[in-house]
Amino acid sequence: MTPFHAGELAIQERVGVRDHMAGAAAFIRDFMPEQHRQFYASLPFFFLGALDAAGQPWATMLAAGPGFVSTPDEHTLHIGGGMLAGDPLEGQLRVGDHVGGLGLEPTTRRRNRVNGEIVAADEGGLRIAVTQSFGNCPQYIQHRQHSAAPDDGRKVQVLRGVALTAADRELIARADTFFIASANMKADAGRGRGVDVSHRGGRPGFVRVDDERTLTSPEFVGNFFFNTLGNVAEYPRAGLLFIDFERGDLLHIAVEAEIIWDGPRLQAFAGAERLLRFHVREVVRNAGALPFRWTAPQPAMQNARTGSWEEADRAQSAAALTTSWRTFTVADVVRESADVRSFHLEPADGLGVAAHVPGQFVSVRVPEWADGGAASQIRSYTISDAPNGRRYRVSVKRDGVVSSWLHAHLAPGAQIELMGPGGDFTFEEGTQRPAVLLSAGIGITPMIAMLNGLLVNGSRTRHRHPIHFIHGARETAHPFAVHLQTLAAGHSNLSVHVQSKRIDINLLRELLPFDDYDFYLCGPAGFMQTMYEGLRKLNVPDQRIRFEAFGPASVRRSDVAGTQAVAAAAGPVPVHFVRSGVEAIWDGSHGSLLELAEANGVAAPSGCRSGLCGSCAAGLESGDVAYTRRCSTQPEAGQVLLCSVAPRAGASEIALAL
Template sequence: MSQPSPLAPTQVPPLPWHAGERTLQERAGVARKMEELGARFVRDHMPEQHRQFFAQLPVVVLGAVDPDGDVWATLRAGRPGFLHSPHDKALAARLPREAADPAERGMEHGDAVGLLGIDLLTRRRNRLNGTIRRDAPAADTAVFEIMVGQSFGNCPQYIQQRNYAFTRDPAAPGAAQPQRMSGLDARARALVAGADTFFVASYVDLPDGTRQVDVSHRGGKPGFVRLDEDGGMTIPDFSGNLFFNTLGNFMANPRAGLVFADFASGELLQMTGSAQVILDSPEIAAFQGAERLWRFMPASVVRREDALPLRWTPEPEGTSPSVELTGDWREAAERLRARPLADTWRPFRVTRLVEESMGIRSLHLEPADGAGLLPHHAGQYLPIRVTAGSPPAPAIRTYTLSSAPADGVYRISIKREGTVSQHLHDHVKVGDIVQARAPAGTFTIDAAAPRPAVLLAAGIGVTPMLAMLRHLVHEGLRTRRTRPAYFFHAARTLPERAFARELGALADSAQGAVQYVRVLSDPRDAEPQQDFDEAGRIDIAMLQRHLPFGDYDFYLCGPGPFMQSLYDGLRALNVADDRIHAEAFGPAALRRRRDNAAQPAAQPAAAPAARPATAPVPVVFTRSGKEARWSPAAGSLLELAEQRGLAPEFGCRNGSCGTCRTRIVQGAVAYAGTPEFEVSDGEALICCAVPAAGDEGTGSMSLQLDL
């Protein structure tokens, strides 16, 4: 293998990304963006602030490749000043040779290395890679320079705050001999299992013959590294700077070196082995905050007791805010156990009740069956089943989730109206059990979309909008890229308005990315500006007062007339139909016109929809063994089943919730209008379905349903 010139820095490619990094950038949809940012953020020199930063550090992380091609990560310490920069293209280090450190063999004159300067107390970090220069290559000198190839800063995400103190002269090596192992023993596994921090080294040999080494920080909740039964480890990859230096290197060269530090004892656990990037797995969705996974299989492990001459102590309240937005493997396992239960009724325990306003109550629900929450999309609803009424009878309803996917709880917020909602207001208490199925619904929002979102909510229609805003703000904090949003919140009176304090706090936490407008149609004794921003009803004129000129996605939820009026007004302003999203549950469904909707340039021809039968059709309910004869006067298949004494589950009776979906054993069904809920082939929404017409356009031969 060709090595870099011993006296020249590693050359920076025209774009500072190699093929492995570009592959992941393209998959993440940021390749074009990173072409621009690469030239701006990845330099061939150190800015002055980086040079000063390195000189203040007591420890540095290094990545090096030994003569066998194995990559190692290590931590080396010295009194602040042991690193200094004689000029902006070189970083000098005074580090005595350490024969016990397996990375030392990759730190000879002319070797390519990676370096990470990190201050755990301030959460600041900067990285560089380059080539080692020793003035006397054959001598056992403690001084060498790294000639800069690439230099760039890193964000403070996922770094746990710690302070340090020296326990001995850093020039004196630890007395303990290194212990070499082929795998992890019980002690090593315990260190890894409890770690909230480790460092990883990787490298790639570029087409021009140069070598590029990287070393980076990884952080998460204690135990975010999963120890697998085969001796390997699985690690979630969270949102970062989108450079993909480490994982991009793995895509090109699956060699990795990891180092775990026992911050209380100074012990280092170094290992080298192979890595695999996982881009498609159910575990990715199950692990909160994970955008992909990677696995590491150690081939050689070195334990070095007392390797570091300093000790760290955690800072009070020093947990990284970014870490708080991530999950853990226990939670992920529970979510995976819940996946097979998606189509079943599960018990949920009421853990909290909150009176949100006059007439609106929230129920917080957690699984009571040992499985986890199925992840949902912000804006979806939750089908629940309770026994209510007089005489008591099972009833199914669907209520929008007012919690975000990352909240770790299902929260439904219910307006007092009707028998079931009154039961949930008056009789349900903390500790009670309600039955629920998997969340469903297509009224959702994409937190990564670039177009600003305008959320328009009235009355109880605030619930999906609240979930959406919680999701936008959470994802903005997690990714440091918040989708801009305007939230218009309408209520009749101040006592009837729910969630105003929560919405205001969300807007404040978004650092200017969210504008919250409070609207009261009947202000009464409410104080302008203090209690509300606009009096009246949300209309186009009000939107124009608050929205600067631009292109938006609009989200509507509230009473039918409210949504229809806003929809018609937006369409009159030539807002495309596909820019207006609405909760179409129940009778509030919009009457849409799509004459000027933005359409894709080319669409495949849609298959013609089945037509409802116009003549009688025999129907067999196979599970119960009952038969019936459907005619147009019989209504829906749900009504036909009820006439034959069956009691299929249903929620909305208009094709919105999906509760009634039933497997078609034989035959076909048709719908008078397109239902909101999408079902797979071979299923029917019997609440609004009828038998399909046959080839002659009248009745089909027969229809068999799994009921």
């Protein structure tokens, strides 16, 4: 029988991990390992979740000397006191009640969970029959050292209400930690029936105080058990505990919880998988009750990949500016290889960075410069890292006029104009197939961004299927070599193959076991076309091959019908490039009029090649065109975006001012 109840299984199914989590059931025992028993006995405090007589879950912290939590045997947990006066669970715990326990040691970031049923409750304490016992990883736990509270004469006060006071809101707004109790007591919950108490951590400000009756908190990547979310899906009531580590206050909040699965708020919060919104029912503040105080925290390493609500608000404001040029400041420059540098860019206007999806790009506009004699030019570069809510990273190979200028002129403190992010070359969310990330040269950048988005926190993966990273690089010391080795060492589902010679289809057939893959391609034009055609000859469906190209490189698909609007003409349509004096025929084999122009030697301006930057706008002198994609930029009257248009079905001819 599975230790997960229907609510937990439903969420595992929704996020695509249910089959993989079936094997994790073995880690949830009905007894405590010896190391857990020794760990509990060493703790001077212990976290508990339980229901009151009205069925409301509460989370609390018990505190006493080491040894007040003991284990007479591997199936029994004994708690000898530790409940503080004024605790909302005081006098509420009786034989037959279910409780959730959490032992946590901030100095080592160690934590273990134990859930069970009270079988005895008397003056000697609580005796609990263990139903579930398992360890948790140290993610998001802030390092703190406790000591005895000073005797400052402060009296303990118990403050009750139905809304958050100003002091409560201030504590929550600066909190980097809270605990949440939840429950599923349905008769059909099986081995998953009971109460749970869990830890949540993040950067200060990761819990938003929407108003005196509402809070919102992000859910980051965890162990995929989904104990809390599964309980909330079945029984929305929950209990929150915030601790004032400096003053020794305990803030207990009874709430109704709801899961938010999508929306702009979620997208704007870096690292968030989903959100929990809490509606306040009751508040109990046990002021000055704890006999401990704690040192200032040392943040968990996982915090660096997460945001705060202040940053998320700025990101939402910036989302409206993705089609405008904004000034960014170079915060750092990192040499990745002999000819590749990463530029870390932060907004100069204080509005934050618009959220992006790994694989997307920004367009860069370099100014006129005296030494090169060139006019302002636009180029597009992949954001080479997953979102962190504070900056973009673009990794640029010194190749061409603009890229060389960036290498020569961008140093910390310099400023540059950006537009975006944009683009649709992103990892398919929720896919259940193995993935092949296939790149050459500087085409490695979107693949690194995707990996950094999928593989997080040292060992966690958002894609619980094999990922094959295959890269061809001329140089032996290619960009991100050490980073790739680190990722491969920490994630068993990632295999990495990098070679200095050309990658071809024969190599793929040697490296990949027979399976049903999603392919992601990025690199120079010849590489892209060759790999695409080779995969199609192996009967890989067109829709399973996604790609990004740099410069004029663009893949000619063998299944054009699925990639263009139904209004586009199949041909033949005469196309006149008036200023160049070039006559060409549209026959449906090119993806856009920009590609047709380049194929016929017509010098056509371009930048992002996805309808974002507008640099490919050209005058339409006659004829009728159809857009093959939705574009972020609208050209001026009488102009079209060459990268995103084709002759409309029925057009007799096209004339362009090129």
